[in-house]
Amino acid sequence: MGSYDYPRYDYVRPEALNANAPERHPVVIVGAGPVGLSAAADFALRGVETVVLDDDDTVSLGSRAICWSKRTLEIFDRLGAGERMLDTGVLWKLGRIFHGEDELYNFDMLPEPGHRMPAFVNLQQYYTEEYLVDRVNELGRTEIRWKNKVIGVSMLEDGGAKLEVETPDGRYMIEADYVLAADGVRSEIRRQMGLDFKGKVFEDRFLIADIQMKADFPSERWFWFEPPFHKGQSVLLHRQADNVFRVDFQLPSSVDPDEEKKPENVIPRLKAMFGPEVAFDLEWVSVYTFTCRRMERFRHGPVFFVGDSAHVVSPFGARGGNGGVQDTDNLVWKMCLVMQGAAPDRLLDTYDDERLPATDENLLNSTRSTDFLTPKSQASLDFRQAVLALAKRHDFARRLVNSGRLSLPHTYVDTPLSTPDVDGFSGTMQPGSPAADAPVAFDGKAGWLLNALDGDFTLMVFADAVGREIVASLAGGSPSVRTLLVSTQSGELEDGRVVVDVDGLARERYDAEPGTVYLIRPDQHVAARWRQIDLNKLQAALSRATATGAASTARHAVGG
């Protein structure tokens, strides 16, 4: 029934149930949501086998995270799952803002041309998970154990962690050098470790419903402030794949959410909203409370919290699922380098250095949207009324209307891994920024610059040629650095790759002149850049980007 057939993944009785001693793995990932699965795919691409434990045997029930931002799509694309998401997902460009009976204004999110990925697509979380499961299985280095629920965690003296796992056939123990806790907002691992999850819990609740329209309906985002069919509240309508729409109704704090969830209460609201002539099927209903919380630190010894287990934000900013996938994008390459012995353990501490500020940026944006959507004081309500009244006629006031801000990637501004600029650069990119995409030609075929940055450290050289000995020495180093020549003409490069900057957009976006070089991290963020290549500076920047150097190698204490 419904627009989507939920896959059932086979539970297999784990061999560990028969074993006398616990099995040991380099990495165990807890949770097969978008975040845990992204991590598993990334590890697999880097040649690392992992075990994923999930307490269920299917994908997300209901649409949940639906807006996947450009940066996340680029990550999915690096993981080899971007194409399917782009194909199934829905692109929308037109947004309409209503106040009461009136449309205040509409806006066209005209995308900047010359990027592989749009600003975002809408795709139900169940599709995202299904495609990631398929991709992980295709890569073949991950053992996903369905219906394996983690019920206990303890630290080992050798620095690893031990998990107790419950299955339909009994319990077993599993040990790991590293554990990724991708087990969601109600993380059992976080609870077991007694770790704080601090922040604001708002009184505001939203009722969310997935409905399938029986007839065509426009691909637009509609947001209502105080609509006639839902007095004094806010309502959001978003289109997803399969003609499924997501409707979010703000609920006054006085109502009983369990009562509101009942179809006999939800359907009349929807009928009032769309009018009696619009036919639809109700597929899923849920109620959520606005919260903005995060852990004080995401690393606790061998245990790394990623996604909702580490931080949770209010919706309307597309920062939950996106933030979580971006966590793993940051963490996995670091963990792989440490496991290979190419970087010290303290590289893993920079997961906190980089993702805590990113999380705070998400929390800030989300809190601001929440304050606009649900004013907490008379003054706040007055100003919102004034903004909405002025927005009808004045563009400046439209900039103040906050029904959720587009999720933009975080720039790691203060990271210890970046080398500050010594040469002059203009434009918006800086060390710590995600690398910008651009159309390029590769082997005579049209392609994208980001697809050439596929998981290694890469030295992008804006030139038509580069010394062979430089390329070879970079390729043979530890970690290995791939050279990417961004050229005006096609060519070949031993141990490296050549792309042609067909429209000059790469040069423009990187403010490049002939000879400019960028050192790009495995997660496609900029580590360093110069106006000309200098191997000593490059080596120093690489040491910095891998936290390899003289500083202390103390690990964070476990727990506390």
Add this chain to the structure above:
Amino acid sequence: MELKTDPNIERPDDFYEALIEAHLGLSDEESRQLNARLILLLANQIGDLEVLRAAIKEAREGL
């Protein structure tokens, strides 16, 4: 830019009169709305966030 606190309003009495007159005949709620809109319009005119922050801080003085 710094927040101007030295006299800068042309014909201050005319301005003050216009401000008070604008509220004539309005309910308290409408008056609050007028003030809020006015603040937003003037804030856009100023534009500079540092000046706006300084003005907000100055306005809160003693409250």
